[in-house]
Structures are given as C-alpha cells and as structure tokens.
Amino acid sequence: MTSSLRDTKRAATRRALADATYRRVREHGFDGVTIEEITTDVNVSRRTFSNYFANKEEAVAFVPVDRIRAELEEWVVPEQADIPTAVRSVVGHLMNSGLPLLLAELDRLGRSHTPFGPHAREAQWAVWEAVGDRLRAELLIDDPRERRNLAMLLGALYGIVSARLAESEEAADLAAVQESVAEVFTWLEPAIRGQAGAPGAGGVDRR
Template sequence: MATGDGAPLGLRERKKQETRAALSWATIRLSVERGWDAVTVEDIAAEANVSVRTFRNYFSSKAEAVVARHIDRMLHVADDLRARPADEPLPEAVTHAVLARFAPEPGADRSPRSREFLSQWVKGIRLMLTEPDVQGEFFKADLVVQRELATAIAERIGTDVARDIYPSLVAAATGAAATVAMDHWLRSDPTVPIGVILSDALDRIWAGLPVP
C-alpha cells in the first residue's frame, strides 16, 4: 500500500486505512444482510470491533461509509495509471488501470453455492443503492474521483486540466463507464462478470461510441 506519490505508507497511516476499510465493509455487509434502516452506527462499530466514536472519526454517516470503498478503489485507478509504462497508449493505460481494480479476488469461489450467495448479495446491494443518502454520497464521490483521475491523465499526456478540457472529458467518460457497467452488472440475470461488462464499456468509449 502506498501514497498517491508512490511512497509506502507508514504503520499509523496503514492502520488508519485498514480501519476505514473495515468500517466500510461492515456497513455494506450489515446493510445487505439486514436492510438499510435496520442497521445502526452502533451495530457497525461493533461489527468492526471499534467504538462509535472511532466510526464518527472516519465517517459522518452510514452512506458515507458505504461509498468509501468505491471512492478508494477509483482513486487507486489514478495511482495505477501513474504507474503504467510511459510509452503505453492512453486508452490501454486507462483500461488496464480501471480493470485491475475490478478484477475478482484471487481464489474466488465459483461454485453453484457461491453463485447463489452472490445473487442474493447483488439483490441486497441493489436495494441499498436506492437509498437517497447513498445516491447523494456517490454523486459527491464521483466528482472527487473525476478530478483526481483527470489530473493523472493530464500528467500522463503532458497537459494541464486548467487549460485543457481533454483530461476531464476522459475522466468523466471513464467514470461514467464504471457507473454504467456496475449498474448493468447489478441488473444482469444471470450475473455477468463485472470485468467483462466494464471492458466492453471502455472499448466502446475509446471507439467513439459508434452506433451498434
């Protein structure tokens, strides 16, 4: 784990990020299992084995905690883009950076029982994402992510977001592709791997969105 400039994190900062991630996962997991309104901040803190005060130090609400995983993942896309080979064309570099953050965990269970669990999990996520507070936090997070990704793109192509609209356009299109792909994945039946959908979405964008 590293900072945005590639330097390794210190122990204290690493522990803070681990606590943040644990709280975000606990919020998502409990909300999917019990329903949004049935989960309290006290429940989340207990699930993550921390105090309510610690939760409040990281997040102002359940919705902010839910969105934390999304924003952290997408900010890492910008970090990954900066680490791609300098001679790699921008479309390939952006696509690789995005897909790397949506790849399945190594050793993921693909058994029928696991697929049934995934189906139930997706239904829970879908319901949680209908909550207005969660939708609002996603909107705010996407603005932050787009700015950071646009900056990374500008650095890569040797321009400046203050005078060139191109990096911001690419960042916005990339973020839209991720959002649409995730929504399509949540609604697909049977479930299609998110990486397949996202790769297709990015390919279409880079091709100029030709009419099928």
C-alpha cells in the first residue's frame, strides 16, 4: 500500500470512529456509551480506537473541527477581497453550513459532561484557527499589520460567539449568535479599513 493510500485509509478510519462516537454520545450521553459499542459500529478493535483517540471526549471534539475544515475547502474567496470582505464571506459560508449548531452542540455537551468542557473549548478555538489558516493561505497575508487585523477580527468573533453560547441556559439562541457576529463586523470593519488606507499601510495584491 502506498503512503497516500495508507494516509487516506487512516483518515477514513479516524473520521468513522469520531462520527460513530459523536452520534452515540449525542443520543445517549458520554456515560451511556462504551468504546466497545463504538468499535463494533465501525468494525474495528478497541486497540484501533486507542491508536486514534485517547478517549471518547477527544473523539467527539474531533468531529466539528473536521467538518468545518471540509466546509472551508468548499469556500471560494471573493475576487480582490480585502480582509473584512473575505472574513464576512467565509463566516457567512460557515453559518449557512451549520457552524452555529456545531458550536452550540459542543457547548451543550460540555455543560452536561464536565470532563468534556476543556475539549469543547479547545475544539471551538480550533475552528477559528482553521478559518484563519485558510484565510492567510488564500489572501497571501504577509504584512504584519494585516495579520494583526485578521487575528483581531477572528478573536473578536470567537469571543462574542463563545459568550453568546455561554449566556444560554439551555438551548443556544442561534439568532442572537448571528446578530452578535454582525455586530462584530459593524464595530471592527471601519477600523480595519481605516488602517488599510492610512499612510504607510502595506497593501496586498490579491489578483
């Protein structure tokens, strides 16, 4: 088996184990699911599970990040987009693809199962890191000022979305999440665009 085929098979096994864990945990809770049930679903051994994940919490946390990365591959950057336009575009794409529901589910599982809390927070941040990685690659951002602007915008989005989810006592208010995302752009877009037009500000040719 070639290296690429082996890597593809390993990725498929990891995804299958994570998806099976996520599906069962959503239905039965962490305490209502055993690793043996998960490995039976995927037709692999418990040792195989341990080769990919240390525990059920780690497997569940893998799912939303993996799904968002797949969605990011489908996103197409608008032509000649500046940072705010590109961020608006990719966040809109992810919102339409179910990002709020995924983040809300992470938050819900973290509240219902305390050991999952750190995994949930790490996965939530990993989602925004993946967004940043894709934007930096697509926009070829090398200028330090622009890198800081992107980090500021993504950090604000992560913070406000996390805060909105934490405010919800039960089901997340997804409309409030989307409203808060829009507010972040309202607050920060003018400042970022103002910096881009300031004397000495570096520009990036994205043609």
